[in-house]
Amino acid sequence: MKQKAHIDIIDVKIPDSDLVPETDAQRVPPAAPASETPIRKRGRLIWVATGLSIFVFAALVSLWYFATASFHTGRQGEKKAVPIAAVTAPDKLPLDDFFVEVQDGQGQARILRCSLILDIGGQERQALLAKEVAIRNRIYQIIGRRSAPGLLAPEEKKRLKKDITDELNSLLGPNVIKDVYFDQYLLL
Helix, strand or coil: CCCCCCCCCCCCCCCHHHHCCHHHHHHCCCCCCCCCCHHHHHHHHHHHHHHHHHHHHHHHHHHHHHHHHHHHHHHHHHCCCCCCCCCCCCEEEEEEEEEEEEECCCCCEEEEEEEEEEEECHHHHHHHHHCHHHHHHHHHHHHHCCEHHHHHCHHHHHHHHHHHHHHHHHHHCCCCEEEEEEEEEEEC
16 A cells, blocks of 8 residues: 655755746846835825916916006007197296395394295296396395384285285386295294
């Protein structure tokens, strides 16, 4: 009778290079690196999508800005000046920095600092600018004859304006000066 023999297998390590022929060893691709986790892939995808959307938004905003800027500049070129009916506003001739010494009630010197604006006709402006020194001298004389308390009273200010208007019209011609306005009026 035949009897089967029981053989114990001994664990012996055999190198792989001995078992595999050399041509097969070269064909085996190298092991792939460990793949990224799905969470990392998703995070990277979100960053890429965010950057791309910011770039697209900036491109659209700059396109809109330059399109509207060229639209507005084109419209400005189309605007034409519309002539206005001849409205002649009276010209004004400012006379600044009058410092006039006046006497107060006790005989002490005080100084009136004022600036005037003369309401004149448009055609006389150049002629008046040539005579500015004579106009200023006449105003100095008119104010210098007044006293300090008289310059503070409201009725005296009105009378002073009328006297200046009358004197300058007698110097320059009738109705050249229409009115006189005080821009500054300070008694020191």
